Amino acid sequence: MKFSELGLSEGIVKTLTEIGYEQPTPIQEETIKLALEGRDVLGQAQTGTGKTAAFGLPTIEKINAENPAIQALVIAPTRELAVQGQEELFRFGKSKGLKVRTVFGGSSIEKQIKGLKAGAHIVVGTPGRLVDLIKRKAIKLDQLETLILDEADEMLNMGFLEDIHFIIEKTPENRQTLLFSATMPADIKKIGVKFMKNPEHIKIAAKEMTADRIDQYFVKTKEFEKFDVLTRLLDVERPELAIVFGRTKRRVDELIRGLKLRGYRAEGMHGDLDQNKRLAVLRDFKAGHIDVLVATDVAARGLDVSGVTHVYNYDITQDQESYVHRIGRTGRAGKSGRSVTFVSYNEMGYLRAIEKLTNKEMKGLKPPTKEEAYQASLSVAMDDVLRDLSDESGKAKLAKFDKQAASLLEKFDAKELVALLLQGRVKDPDNQEEVKITAERPLPYNGEGKGFKKKGKGGGGRYKGRGNGDRDGNRDGNRGGYRGNRDSKDGERGGDRKRNWKDRDDNRGGYREKRDDRRFDDRKQGEKTPRKRTTGTEKSAGFVMRSRGDK
Numbered sequence: 001m002k003f004s005e006l007g008l009s010e011g012i013v014k015t016l017t018e019i020g021y022e023q024p025t026p027i028q029e030e031t032i033k034l035a036l037e038g039r040d041v042l043g044q045a046q047t048g049t050g051k052t053a054a055f056g057l058p059t060i061e062k063i064n065a066e067n068p069a070i071q072a073l074v075i076a077p078t079r080e081l082a083v084q085g086q087e088e089l090f091r092f093g094k095s096k097g098l099k100v101r102t103v104f105g106g107s108s109i110e111k112q113i114k115g116l117k118a119g120a121h122i123v124v125g126t127p128g129r130l131v132d133l134i135k136r137k138a139i140k141l142d143q144l145e146t147l148i149l150d151e152a153d154e155m156l157n158m159g160f161l162e163d164i165h166f167i168i169e170k171t172p173e174n175r176q177t178l179l180f181s182a183t184m185p186a187d188i189k190k191i192g193v194k195f196m197k198n199p200e201h202i203k204i205a206a207k208e209m210t211a212d213r214i215d216q217y218f219v220k221t222k223e224f225e226k227f228d229v230l231t232r233l234l235d236v237e238r239p240e241l242a243i244v245f246g247r248t249k250r251r252v253d254e255l256i257r258g259l260k261l262r263g264y265r266a267e268g269m270h271g272d273l274d275q276n277k278r279l280a281v282l283r284d285f286k287a288g289h290i291d292v293l294v295a296t297d298v299a300a301r302g303l304d305v306s307g308v309t310h311v312y313n314y315d316i317t318q319d320q321e322s323y324v325h326r327i328g329r330t331g332r333a334g335k336s337g338r339s340v341t342f343v344s345y346n347e348m349g350y351l352r353a354i355e356k357l358t359n360k361e362m363k364g365l366k367p368p369t370k371e372e373a374y375q376a377s378l379s380v381a382m383d384d385v386l387r388d389l390s391d392e393s394g395k396a397k398l399a400k401f402d403k404q405a406a407s408l409l410e411k412f413d414a415k416e417l418v419a420l421l422l423q424g425r426v427k428d429p430d431n432q433e434e435v436k437i438t439a440e441r442p443l444p445y446n447g448e449g450k451g452f453k454k455k456g457k458g459g460g461g462r463y464k465g466r467g468n469g470d471r472d473g474n475r476d477g478n479r480g481g482y483r484g485n486r487d488s489k490d491g492e493r494g495g496d497r498k499r500n501w502k503d504r505d506d507n508r509g510g511y512r513e514k515r516d517d518r519r520f521d522d523r524k525q526g527e528k529t530p531r532k533r534t535t536g537t538e539k540s541a542g543f544v545m546r547s548r549g550d551k
């Protein structure tokens with residue numbers, strides 16, 4: 001199938017060719033035509049399979065560039081995702097010269113109002129800031145044609161629902177509504193369908209809910225060992241870019257500090273960081289100036305950074321959907337990735353609950369030993385030396401040390417000098433910086449832990465208990481999860497309400513295919529179940545169609 005067969009105009013098809021999209025992905029193939037016909041669509045497909053273009057291209061196609069009014073609104077759960085959405089839609093809409101504006105908290109509302117005044121065919125924004133701008137009459141939605149909820153299940157979750165209601169009430173009843181996500185729990189789908197008319201549910205049927213090309217592992221580890229396990233894994237697996245998800249902001253801060261102390265180029269993202277800093281960190285990560293991004297769930301959904309080969313869940317997620325999104329930061333657009341989820345003995349029930357949702361078994365991974373990490377670091381050093389010496393321009397740069405090198409060689413044994421060179425490039429496992437990470441209490445026990453006879457299935461995802469004080473009660477005021485972090489300073493709200501029942505963390509991680517880490521996989525390799533990806537359409541015949549606005 002070609003993009004031109006989906007009813008898109010020549011200009012847009014040309015743009016797609018220019019940006020390297022050769023053919024539509026399954027979700028694009030299934031939804032673009034329908035959306036162009038004006039149908040309401042609920043689109044569900046694995047992470048990294050092109051949902052942005054699936055809703056973005058038909059939306060752009062339908063916009064009348066001559067009409068200066070806002071004709072499409074995309075609502076996204078985080079600021080970074082709003083920025084990314086704006087960039088993508090702008091790119092797709094180039095041939096039509098469309099104005100796409102982004103609005104989000106933590107950054108000057110006046111500037112955003114100015115931008116909106118200069119014209120906006122499409123607005124991409126986070127709920128809290130959108131509500132503020134609507135209240136200030138800087139955003140008028142009376143001519144809106146298309147409303148899109150990206151990460152729809154997240155947007156329809158408790159924390160955001162009030163804002164979403166407010167926004168939807170300001171849109172015309174005859175608008176088109178598009179909801180997209182990789183996950184769509186049934187209870188949330190029911191809420192979404194109420195905002196839609198005769199919706200078509202397109203679900204790209206896949207054997208597993210997680211993206212096809214992510215090798216998923218877990219490591220059983222005790223809290224106090226986690227940090228050493230993490231750095232050894234980083235040394236052995238050698239991610240190109242890695243994301244480490246932590247449960248709380250404090251944890252993220254401590255991990256960044258610890259990783260830096262041990263010589264990794266790491267930076268973090270969580271809700272207490274200044275918004276400019278958050279955006280700068282993401283930019284640096286995309287540019288490869290940072291190797292390890294440490295984040296709370298604020299980075300779990302939607303972010304598209306090519307080159308993320310590994311996702312490490314330093315803390316396992318409390319709910320299964322978060323897991324799907326976290327690890328979906330790798331293995332995108334046909335690339336492969338690897339995720340490693342740290343799990344304490346008591347938390348095994350959560351792991352099983354995740355596997356139940358994703359329909360994919362995680363493989364147990366033996367944490368690398370100190371010696372293995374050392375050997376890995378040694379082999380990196382050797383590779384680096386070989387690379388530098390086989391590179392002519394690199395060699396030329398060494399010429400300036402000729403005199404000193406000759407004088408050292410006169411005085412010392414050549415082998416000793418080379419050993420000294422290697423020493424400077426290898427991490428000494430017996431001389432590592434001591435790093436202390438404050439212990440987080442594990443998730444409340446929900447079955448299947450070691451030492452527990454109970455065979456109960458976890459079902460841990462939707463734990464609503466109030467009893468886990470350190471997470472929900474957040475004794476230290478340092479709660480992770482990104483709900484916390486559309487922090488209301490800037491009119492991004494929604495976090496607090498939700499935190500009470502669900503405080504997520506994101507754990508996404510991918511890796512590059514062939515690292516030799518396989519060595520540490522203590523289950524049999526090569527017995528991956530064949531992954532067939534069938535495309536199917538689930539018609540939404542049984543949906544409740546009448547919505548609030550439907551009369």
Ligand SMILES: Nc1ncnc2c1ncn2[C@@H]1O[C@H](COP(=O)(O)OP(=O)(O)OP(=O)(O)O)[C@@H](O)[C@H]1O
Nearest residue numbers: 021023024025047048049050051052182302304333
């Ligand atoms: N038809 C296509 N051909 C080639 N690349 C594509 C195509 N469609 C999308 N991509 C690329 O695939 C990557 C993932 O797309 P996108 O971010 O839209 O995924 P997604 O399904 O929204 O994932 P998530 O569930 O994580 O939000 C992006 O880099 C995008 O540019």
Ligand SMILES: [Mg+2]
Nearest residue numbers: 051052150302
């Ligand atoms: Mg997306």
